Amino acid sequence: xxxxxxxxxxxxxxxxxxxxxxxxxxxxxxxxxxxxxxxxxxxxxxxxxxxxxxxxxxxxxxxxxxxxxxxxxxxxxxxxxxxxxxxxxxxxxxxxxxxxxxxxxxxxxxxxxxxxxxxxxxxxxxxxxxxxxxxxxxxxxxxxxxxxxxxxxxxxxxxxxxxxxxxxxxxxxxxxxxxxxxxxxxxxxxxxxxxxxxxxxxxxxxxxxxxxxxxxxxxxxxxxxxxxxxxxxxxxxxxxxxxxxxxxxxxxxxxxxxxxxxxxxxxxxxxxxxxxxxxxxxxxxxxxxxxxxxxxxxxxxxxxxxxxxxxxxxxxxxxxxxxxxxxxx
Amino acid sequence: xxxxxxxxxxxxxxxxxxxxxxxxxxxxxxxxxxxxxxxxxxxxxxxxxxxxxxxxxxxxxxxxxxxxxxxxxxxxxxxxxxxxxxxxxxxxxxxxxxxxxxxxxxxxxxxxxxxxxxxxxxxxxxxxxxxxxxxxxxxxxxxxxxxxxxxxxxxxxxxxxxxxxxxxxxxxxxxxxxxxxxxxxxxxxxxxxxxxxxxxxxxxxxxxxxxxxxxxxxxxxxxxxxxxxxxxxxxxxxxxxxxxxxxxxxxxxxxxxxxxxxxxxxxxxxxxxxxxxxxxxxxxxxxxxxxxxxxxxxxxxxxxxxxxxxx
Numbered sequence: 048x049x050x051x052x053x054x055x056x057x058x059x060x061x062x063x064x065x066x067x068x069x070x071x072x073x074x075x076x077x078x079x080x081x082x083x084x085x086x087x088x089x090x091x092x093x094x095x096x097x098x099x100x101x102x103x104x105x106x107x108x109x110x111x112x113x114x115x116x117x118x119x120x121x122x123x124x125x126x127x128x129x130x131x132x133x134x135x136x137x138x139x140x141x142x143x144x145x146x147x148x149x150x151x152x153x154x155x156x157x158x159x160x161x162x163x164x165x166x167x168x169x170x171x172x173x174x175x176x177x178x179x180x181x182x183x184x185x186x187x188x189x190x191x192x193x194x195x196x197x198x199x200x201x202x203x204x205x206x207x208x209x210x211x212x213x214x215x216x217x218x219x220x221x222x223x224x225x226x227x228x229x230x231x232x233x234x235x236x237x238x239x240x241x242x243x244x245x246x247x248x249x250x251x252x253x254x255x256x257x258x259x260x261x262x263x264x265x266x267x268x269x270x271x272x273x274x275x276x277x278x279x280x281x282x283x284x285x286x287x288x289x290x291x292x293x294x295x296x297x298x299x300x301x302x303x304x305x306x307x308x309x310x311x312x313x314x315x316x317x318x319x320x321x322x323x324x325x326x327x328x329x330x331x332x333x334x335x336x337x338x339x340x341x342x343x344x345x346x347x348x349x350x351x352x353x354x355x356x357x358x359x360x361x362x363x364x365x366x367x368x369x370x371x372x373x374x375x376x
Numbered sequence: 377x378x379x380x381x382x383x384x385x386x387x388x389x390x391x392x393x394x395x396x397x398x399x400x401x402x403x404x405x406x407x408x409x410x411x412x413x414x415x416x417x418x419x420x421x422x423x424x425x426x427x428x429x430x431x432x433x434x435x436x437x438x439x440x441x442x443x444x445x446x447x448x449x450x451x452x453x454x455x456x457x458x459x460x461x462x463x464x465x466x467x468x469x470x471x472x473x474x475x476x477x478x479x480x481x482x483x484x485x486x487x488x489x490x491x492x493x494x495x496x497x498x499x500x501x502x503x504x505x506x507x508x509x510x511x512x513x514x515x516x517x518x519x520x521x522x523x524x525x526x527x528x529x530x531x532x533x534x535x536x537x538x539x540x541x542x543x544x545x546x547x548x549x550x551x552x553x554x555x556x557x558x559x560x561x562x563x564x565x566x567x568x569x570x571x572x573x574x575x576x577x578x579x580x581x582x583x584x585x586x587x588x589x590x591x592x593x594x595x596x597x598x599x600x601x602x603x604x605x606x607x608x609x610x611x612x613x614x615x616x617x618x619x620x621x622x623x624x625x626x627x628x629x630x631x632x633x634x635x636x637x638x639x640x641x642x643x644x645x646x647x648x649x650x651x652x653x654x655x656x657x658x659x660x661x662x663x664x665x666x667x668x669x670x671x672x673x674x675x676x677x678x679x680x681x682x683x684x685x686x687x
Contacts, residue, residue: 105538105539106538106540107539107540107562108540108541108558108561108606108607114541114542117446117450117541117542118537118538118541118542120450121534121537121538121542122538206447206450207433207451208434208435209435209437210435210437210439210443210446211443211446211447211542213545214541214542214544215544215546227437231436276437277437
């Protein structure tokens with residue numbers, strides 16, 4: 048039985064998949080690579096069948112990324128498990144390093160690490176998240192998802208205690224499962240990049256409309272599920288309020304950013320979608336915005352960027368680093 | 377590697393669980409019993425710890441039956457999978473019998489058998505529900521809610537889940553119907569007429585049980601719209617799809633009105649009766665205009681009263 052399983056979910060991306068598979072094999076010794084083909088309609092299946100080393104699972108009906116991950120979990124047999132997207136790249140030996148860390152701390156259930164964001168033209172940004180914190184990260188994680196999904200290695204045993212990822216929330220299923228694991232178990236981390244993380248191109252409209260949808264989904268999940276986790280309901284009122292404030296500020300900021308970008312790129316539809324979701328989720332958002340966006344650093348960054356799509360994306364990353372990556376006290 | 381995995385989700389019922397486990401053990405020679413303790417708050421964990429030869433999985437946060445079944449599938453290592461509720465029983469030798477059928481028919485996705493109805497004390501009521509004799513394509517019947525399959529009497533090939541995905545946690549109470557339909561879309565189905573399971577019926581007097589049934593049917597009617605988007609359905613002409621939908625709605629409404637007319641109204645239980653009729657009206661607002669429905673109710677009622685006069 049292999050020691051570790053890397054589960055790669057793929058849908059119609061045969062051009063990047065072989066690279067992801069090769070990187071997965073190079074990431075660790077004694078690793079089994081499971082490719083879950085989520086009902087691709089192109090030559091993905093032919094390419095996968097030509098690689099005999101992998102365990103190829105073909106879903107005949109599209110399940111979404113979360114459902115496909117669950118199927119991969121059923122097909123896997125390793126004690127340590129990691130997910131990888133079909134356009135990401137695992138760095139050499141990174142899996143072994145993370146497993147070694149997990150083995151040193153038997154009470155921890157998952158080990159996360161940094162990822163190097165990479166836009167599709169080959170420009171790489173500094174590793175994200177800038178600072179990894181370990182131990183009890185439950186409350187931090189409730190506020191925002193700072194864990195790159197492909198950089199996580201977790202023990203098989205923890206899923207039987209928390210339940211499998213929720214297939215009904217594709218896109219934020221990883222955030223949800225990290226929260227559920229972090230609620231019960233301590234976390235360890237590796238302060239080093241373990242993967243290259245392909246970002247959606249800043250100009251693709253699809254990426255952004257997705258962002259707005261994902262944020263609404265996240266907000267709904269917070270209200271209906273996360274807020275009702277036993278650890279949250281048992282916490283002091285102040286603690287709960289703080290968690291909600293941190294979460295909603297993060298949501299407001301993302302949505303305001305989407306709206307602003309829509310305006311700059313003269314796409315009223317996108318701006319409107321952002322603004323509408325913003326006001327629906329958070330009627331008092333304007334106050335939060337006034338407080339945060341009037342800081343000097345924000346204004347300077349926004350003015351110095353010359354409002355093309357790429358500059359905006361860079362400005363956003365810069366702002367993110369200035370603000371949220373430094374753990375708030 | 378064991379031949380069959382029996383997955384038993386349980387929640388706070390250790391006194392019933394032991395019996396279910398024993399029945400599963402007697403149902404097959406080479407069986408792996410996986411008890412998924414879905415965040416029980418009583419001594420279930422203790423009871424499971426004392427039992428030898430089972431795989432006990434403890435989930436810390438309640439996942440619902442479908443979520444617990446998924447965890448069972450994740451933990452299983454056998455080629456065939458059976459689901460067993462903690463209050464139901466498997467008939468002796470039944471799993472071996474069904475596994476032999478699947479061995480002989482390697483294309484089939486699952487095999488279902490007959491079910492013995494029992495009361496709360498596991499005493500057979502004399503009623504046996506046999507599956508309609510379908511061999512091969514059961515997809516259309518399942519889609520139209522015309523082929524009832526209980527998870528209790530089915531044995532499923534594990535490989536099916538790798539092609540159609542796992543159970544849907546968000547439609548608890550009809551997750552099994554959804555799963556069987558999605559499997560039957562791709563795989564042929566076989567049936568056997570031997571009794572394979574003993575179903576412990578909820579007490580007929582519990583009002584909660586009956587309005588839950590109305591809610592379940594309503595959910596099924598709504599979820600069918602999603603199933604109608606499966607590739608195999610999308611391939612048939614629109615007219616045909618509309619007919620499928622119409623037949624299903626009729627079937628569901630008949631069932632609801634029959635339930636209200638036969639079980640609730642004569643017993644004087646107005647609330648569940650109203651719940652049933654309300655759901656029927658929601659699904660098909662024109663029901664009051666259909667004389668056949670009145671006839672059906674009248675017939676049921678007259679049967680009932682004839683029963684009384686015999687007393």
